[in-house]
Amino acid sequence: MANEIRITVRQRDKERIKLYFRNMRRRAENFSAQLRWARDELKKANRDNFRTQGLASGEAWNALDLEYQSWKIQRYGNLPTMIREGDLYRDLTTLSGRVNHIGLQTATFGTDLEYAKFHQTGTRFMPARKIVFVPKRFARGLANEVADYLVYGIKGTREYKRLKAAVFD
Numbered sequence: 001m002a003n004e005i006r007i008t009v010r011q012r013d014k015e016r017i018k019l020y021f022r023n024m025r026r027r028a029e030n031f032s033a034q035l036r037w038a039r040d041e042l043k044k045a046n047r048d049n050f051r052t053q054g055l056a057s058g059e060a061w062n063a064l065d066l067e068y069q070s071w072k073i074q075r076y077g078n079l080p081t082m083i084r085e086g087d088l089y090r091d092l093t094t095l096s097g098r099v100n101h102i103g104l105q106t107a108t109f110g111t112d113l114e115y116a117k118f119h120q121t122g123t124r125f126m127p128a129r130k131i132v133f134v135p136k137r138f139a140r141g142l143a144n145e146v147a148d149y150l151v152y153g154i155k156g157t158r159e160y161k162r163l164k165a166a167v168f169d
Contacts, residue, residue: 039109054129116131
């Protein structure tokens with residue numbers, strides 16, 4: 001029987017597989033490291049959004065009207081659009097204010113500055129400028145981080161390297 005294929009599973013292999021799935025289930029209870037990754041990605045995107053005057057969020061912010069721009073320059077100097085005293089910029093580029101929280105399976109990021117919503121949605125006198133947004137490919141990146149963690153464990157650990165090598169050997 002030259003074309004015969006045999007697969008043999010030993011008891012030791014079964015126990016290793018059970019342990020692997022137990023560890024995977026345990027890892028599924030705590031995604032705080034991946035949520036910290038998400039926070040860091042959002043901080044970078046927010047910095048980029050301020051640096052590009054809104055282009056990172058999909059549409060450049062409208063220029064300030066001339067009267068307000070003159071007033072702002074006299075009082076605060078020649079600062080970029082959306083930065084006057086720096087509170088909004090600081091909140092969104094550090095994501096470390098009161099409203100930001102990372103739990104085991106959920107996270108909240110943003111700002112609790114009252115005036116931020118007026119910038120986000122606009123008013124009769126002020127155009128909307130998208131300051132809070134989800135970057136392109138963010139969801140895919142987070143999904144990849146979570147999947148990698150579930151399958152292989154914590155990056156850099158011996159277990160991670162062993163499992164990663166086992167899958168690709």
